[in-house]
Amino acid sequence: MIPLWAISIPIFIIYFVIVLWIGYWAYKRGKRTVEDYYIAGRETGPLFLFFTYVATFVSAFGFLGLAGMYYTHGVGMIAAGSGSVILAGLLGYFIGTRLHRIGKKFGHITPSDYFADYYQSDLMRAIYAIAGVMFIIPYIALQYMGGGYLFEVSTGGAVPFHIGATITFAVAAIYSILGGLRAVIITDFIQGVMMYLGFFIAFFAVGFLAYPNPAAGFAAVASVKPELLTVPGPLLFWTPMMILSYYLMNSFGHGVGMPYSWMRFYAAKNEKAVKTALLLSPLFTCLLQYMLGGFNIIGRSIFPDLTSPDTLLPRILFAFAPAALAAFVCAAGFAALMSSVDSFFAAATSLISLDLYGKLLKRGAKVDEKTLVRVGMIFIGIIMLLGLVIAWSRPGLLVMLGILAFSGGAQFAPALIGSLFWKRGTKVGAILSSISGIATMLTVQSLMPGGILGGFNAGTVGFFVAWAVYIVASLLSKPLPDSHIEKFRKAAETPVD
Amino acid sequence: MTSPKILLVNLIILITLIAFFVPSFVKFPADASTFIYYQIWSAIGILAMTAYWWMVTHEKEGSK
Numbered sequence: 001m002i003p004l005w006a007i008s009i010p011i012f013i014i015y016f017v018i019v020l021w022i023g024y025w026a027y028k029r030g031k032r033t034v035e036d037y038y039i040a041g042r043e044t045g046p047l048f049l050f051f052t053y054v055a056t057f058v059s060a061f062g063f064l065g066l067a068g069m070y071y072t073h074g075v076g077m078i079a080a081g082s083g084s085v086i087l088a089g090l091l092g093y094f095i096g097t098r099l100h101r102i103g104k105k106f107g108h109i110t111p112s113d114y115f116a117d118y119y120q121s122d123l124m125r126a127i128y129a130i131a132g133v134m135f136i137i138p139y140i141a142l143q144y145m146g147g148g149y150l151f152e153v154s155t156g157g158a159v160p161f162h163i164g165a166t167i168t169f170a171v172a173a174i175y176s177i178l179g180g181l182r183a184v185i186i187t188d189f190i191q192g193v194m195m196y197l198g199f200f201i202a203f204f205a206v207g208f209l210a211y212p213n214p215a216a217g218f219a220a221v222a223s224v225k226p227e228l229l230t231v232p233g234p235l236l237f238w239t240p241m242m243i244l245s246y247y248l249m250n251s252f253g254h255g256v257g258m259p260y261s262w263m264r265f266y267a268a269k270n271e272k273a274v275k276t277a278l279l280l281s282p283l284f285t286c287l288l289q290y291m292l293g294g295f296n297i298i299g300r301s302i303f304p305d306l307t308s309p310d311t312l313l314p315r316i317l318f319a320f321a322p323a324a325l326a327a328f329v330c331a332a333g334f335a336a337l338m339s340s341v342d343s344f345f346a347a348a349t350s351l352i353s354l355d356l357y358g359k360l361l362k363r364g365a366k367v368d369e370k371t372l373v374r375v376g377m378i379f380i381g382i383i384m385l386l387g388l389v390i391a392w393s394r395p396g397l398l399v400m401l402g403i404l405a406f407s408g409g410a411q412f413a414p415a416l417i418g419s420l421f422w423k424r425g426t427k428v429g430a431i432l433s434s435i436s437g438i439a440t441m442l443t444v445q446s447l448m449p450g451g452i453l454g455g456f457n458a459g460t461v462g463f464f465v466a467w468a469v470y471i472v473a474s475l476l477s478k479p480l481p482d483s484h485i486e487k488f489r490k491a492a493e494t495p496v497d
Numbered sequence: 498m499t500s501p502k503i504l505l506v507n508l509i510i511l512i513t514l515i516a517f518f519v520p521s522f523v524k525f526p527a528d529a530s531t532f533i534y535y536q537i538w539s540a541i542g543i544l545a546m547t548a549y550w551w552m553v554t555h556e557k558e559g560s561k
Contacts, residue, residue, distance in 0.1 A: 075531045075532050075535065076520075076521075078532065078535040078536075078539070079517040079518070079520065079521075079535055080517075082517065082535060082538070082539040082542065083513075083514050083517040083542075086510065086513060086514060086542040086543075086546060087514060089546055090510060090546070090549075093549075093553075214529075215529060218528060218529040218532070219528070222527050222528055226527035227527070229527045229528060229529070229530075229531060229532065230520070230524070230525055230526075230527050230531055231520040231521050231525075231531060232521065238521070239521065240518055240521045240522075243517065243518060243521065244518075247514070272554055275550060275553050275554050276550060276554065279546050279547070279549055279550035279553070280546065280547060280550050281546075282539075282542060282543045282546050283543055283546075283547065286539045286542060286543050287539075287543070289539065290536055290539060293532060293535075294532070297532070
């Protein structure tokens with residue numbers, strides 16, 4: 001009998017070679033300017049922007065982490081997942097179109113550029129840049145963990161977790177450093193298609209190979225753990241407050257507020273690309289929830305006592321699907337996590353090299369663009385190494401790590417939405433609300449059991465506090481000049497393409 | 498002035514977002530019912546978002 005690794009590893013190698021080649025191609029083609037390296041020269045059309053947005057949205061968190069959520073907490077995850085991605089698309093459309101217009105007019109590259117420019121505050125630039133990097137690193141770690149699990153399970157343990165995580169790190173590092181956001185966007189297109197095919201195969205493998213049909217699978221779950229098929233689930237996790245928490249954090253944080261999503265609005269070639277990517281995103285992300293929910297809930301009846309539920313999907317696949325097909329789906333799992341981790345690198349390094357190094361540390365001094373790109377390349381390496389060190393320690397359920405990470409982006413929602421829609425929002429309000437939101441989130445996460453207060457998760461509690469502080473502090477502080485606000489309003493409402 | 502068609506699509510999206518909370522308050526049987534209920538609303542949400550996209554990219558009134 002052919003060992004599992006002999007089937008899986010060649011398929012993984014083919015996939016890795018393809019993404020590395022794209023990184024090299026983008027490197028040769030790149031102009032080594034800041035705009036080209038960090039936002040792909042503002043040239044991304046609707047199709048590629050759609051795929052890079054949705055592929056970044058669905059990471060190891062979607063492929064492995066959500067499997068654990070369905071396995072543990074049941075069908076309520078579909079409400080939280082589907083509702084939140086629809087809300088993210090809608091919110092992204094309203095906000096993203098405006099940010100695209102403003103960014104193009106004023107030459108913004110990072111979200112910090114926008115905050116510093118609108119609120120006339122370098123402190124706001126620093127807060128967003130530091131927080132952005134701080135929250136991206138655990139999310140990067142999460143992707144390496146996903147890679148480690150995939151290697152471990154799909155090679156029957158021949159490639160252990162630590163080695164798998166390190167290989168994931170090395171491949172993603174090389175093509176991201178070489179090719180910048182252009183390589184990221186092209187690989188995201190290929191990886192998005194692969195991922196979709198992979199989920200589709202997995203759904204049918206479980207629904208029709210493990211059982212005669214999906215209905216029989218659900219009947220089996222009903223006999224083993226019926227609470228998984230209803231809300232709030234076996235551990236009473238999916239309360240209305242928790243579903244609302246996911247709505248808010250996934251849309252305001254993951255979908256808009258985190259730099260890897262926000263910078264897609266700047267990378268867009270035109271407004272049509274932004275509208276297409278955002279409003280059509282549920283076509284991808286919602287359908288994924290359907291497939292994910294189906295095979296992972298049914299999976300509980302097949303493997304009822306997994307100690308690491310994040311590994312459910314590859315286990316099911318290798319148990320029921322032909323090994324080559326299962327290996328292809330696992331390669332799609334790599335596609336899911338690589339397409340996210342590359343975007344996280346690009347976002348984190350732009351915050352460090354452009355904002356912290358270029359604008360704050362070297363304030364007033366002229367730094368040429370090639371130096372900024374080189375500094376970015378060095379920091380990609382450092383950030384990725386930090387992520388790898390965290391991944392090696394295997395912290396908790398993947399999904400919990402992910403939620404805490406992107407909830408950080410949601411703490412900037414008051415400052416962002418206020419700047420676009422409320423003229424009375426001020427610099428003081430923006431600074432205090434961001435700091436208080438993050439501080440509240442971290443405090444609740446550390447002190448409350450399960451990081452839950454009043455039924456809401458830590459990020460949502462921070463989000464509510466951030467809004468309250470933004471409104472009160474803005475009303476008590478000096479407003480921005482009317483002419484300045486009007487300049488931004490006009491830019492936000494005037495189509496630029 | 499936003500067109501009535503866009504307002505209608507936005508209303509459907511809003512109803513979809515609220516509909517996902519219904520199984521939290523109404524007890525569904527422990528079979529595939531909740532799963533199917535969510536899928537129906539997911540499909541409605543996807544269609545509404547797609548219609549919205551069509552309106553704002555292909556119709557002049559919605560492109561502002």
